[in-house]
Amino acid sequence: MPRAGERQPKDGKSARPPVPAPTPPAAAQPAPPPQPVRPLTTASAGGAAAAAAPAIQPGVPAFGTFRAQKSKYYPDQVVDPVSGRHFDAETGQTTDTPTEMKEDVLLDERAALIxxxxxxxxxxxxAIVLFSFAARLLPQWYLAFIAALNIAAGMAMPPLGVVPYGEDDSSDVAFALPLILVLGPIVGGMAYGVIALMRQDANPAIVGIFVTYLLxxxxxxxxxGAGVAESLQSLVPFSPPPDGNWGAHLALQWLPFATVIGWYMASFFHKPDE
Structure with a gap:
């Protein structure tokens, strides 16, 4: 019912203003999308990694890249069993000489040997020319001249650096001496040459002894006064000499021992620090 004094609208509806509809709650604003993380550039990443990683010294192998073994020859070094390289046990620095330096050393050694x-x-x-004149004048003493010159030649080889000293390298002496004793210097020298070729190894002193004696x-x-045929007729000690002189024949076959004696006598010139 309308109150007194209120004007009733013609359409019969109430003149009270309409109640506004409740405002719906505001929708929640969506969260802003996360900003993509900018990747580090190569320079910045490398700098960060270098700052975080421990400093690596040149030539020091990375830890765990190989299982080191103790060197058999150097007590203060370890060896990589795969590559064969040696490293200092404390610092990890390689102790191997670079290949270029090794080649230079080999070239220098070959040049010095030549x-x-x-x-x-x-x-x-x-010396051969001088002693040949002496043998021409005193032919009966030629065996003594050969022996003396072989001793002197054997003593001269190690100090001049042509061959190692006998106390440093006596390899092959054990079977070179029987070759001389049984086969003589010519056949024994050829036999030793064949053995050396088969083994691809020879003692330069033994080669020098055979060559020096024959020269x-x-x-x-x-x-x-001996002729070529006479000199080459008896090549081995057990072959009968053409003139029947067994003393001179055996002396010529076994005088390489004089060169061996001279080679060992050269130890008097061997310095302790060499």
Missing amino acids: RQSGIYLAGLAA IRFPLQFAA
Whole structure:
């Protein structure tokens, strides 16, 4: 019912203003999308990694890259069993000489060996000429001249650096001496050469002994009046000499022992620190 004094609208509806509808709650604003993380650049990543990682010294192998084994020859070093490289046990620094330096050292050693061998052969040639004149004048003493010159030549080889000293390398002496004793210097020298070729290894001192003796023997033997056929007729000790002189025959076959004696006598010139 309308109150007194209120004007009733013609359409019969109430003149009271309409109650506004409740406002719906505001929708929640969506959260902003997360900002993508910018990846580090190569320079910044490398710098961060370098700052975080421990400093690595050049030449030091990374930890765990190989299982080190104790070196058999150097007590303060370890060896990589795969590559064979040696490293200092405390610092990890490699102790191997670079390949370039090794090649340079080998070239220097070969050049020095060629130079010293030339000096030795030049001196030996001069001595052979001198002793040949002596054998020409005193043919009955040519065996003594051969023995003396072989001792001197054997003593000269190690100090000149042509061969190692006997106390440093006596390999192959154990079977070179029987070869000389049984087969003589010519056949025994050829037998030793065949053995060395088969093994791909030889003692330079033994080679020098055979070569030196033959270089001395034949010129002095010819100077004493022996012919080529006579010098080569008896090649081994057990072969009968053509003139029946077994003493001279065996002396010629076994005088390489004089070169061996001279080689070992060269130890008097061997310095302790060499």
